[in-house]
Amino acid sequence: EPEVTQTPSHQVTQMGQEVILRCVPISNHLYFYWYRQILGQKVEFLVSFYNNEISEKSEIFDDQFSVERPDGSNFTLKIRSTKLEDSAMYFCASSSGDRGRYEQYFGPGTRLTVT
C-alpha cells in the first residue's frame, strides 16, 4: 500500500540554524500539507500546497518557514533560523483530490530538536 515517507526521522540542530525536512508524498496525490505537534500538545496545521503554490497557511507559518516541491516527488519544509520553540514532530500529509477525495494520509513524522 502506498504511503507517505519522511526523512530524517530525527533531526537535532542548534538554534539559528536552517533545517530542511523532506517528504515523499503518495505518488498520484496532488495536495500536500505540513503539520506539527509540540510534545504533549495538539496536532497543528501549518500549510497546504497545491499546483506549486501555497493554498492556505496558518499563523504559525511565518516568514521563517517555506515549502517547496523541488521535483516530481519531494515536498520540503524549510525553517530558516530555528528557535527553541520549533522543537516538535513535523508531519507531512498528502491527499489525491481525485473525485472529491480529500482524506489526508500522514507520514511517520520528523522529530526536530532545537538546542
Added chain:
Amino acid sequence: DAKTTQPPSMDCAEGRAANLPCNHSTISGNEYVYWYRQIHSQGPQYIIHGLKNNETNEMASLIITEDRKSSTLILPHATLRDTAVYYCIVRVGRKLQFGAGTQVVVTP
C-alpha cells in the same frame, strides 16, 4: 469553523465494540466529518469520513445522525492495537483542525 466535542477518554474491552461519540452541532451542510487516530507519537492515521450517510470500511463504521449534529465511530471488535487517541474533525477547506480527541484504551 465547526468545532467538535469528544469525551476525553474511554475504556473498551478487547473483542467488544467501541462506540466513540462526537458532537458537531455547528456543522454546515457541505462539511464532511473525518475520523483519524494517533497511536503514541506516530503520524495520524485516516480511518473514515462521511457527509450524511452512514459509512463502513475495513477499519470502522461511521454513523451520522439525520440532523448531522453528531456522529459515532464504531470499531466493531476492538483489539489492543486500537489503543490510540481518536480525533473527530470537521474539515474546513483543505486543512484538518485537530482537537484533543478521545484517548481510547483497550484492555484485555
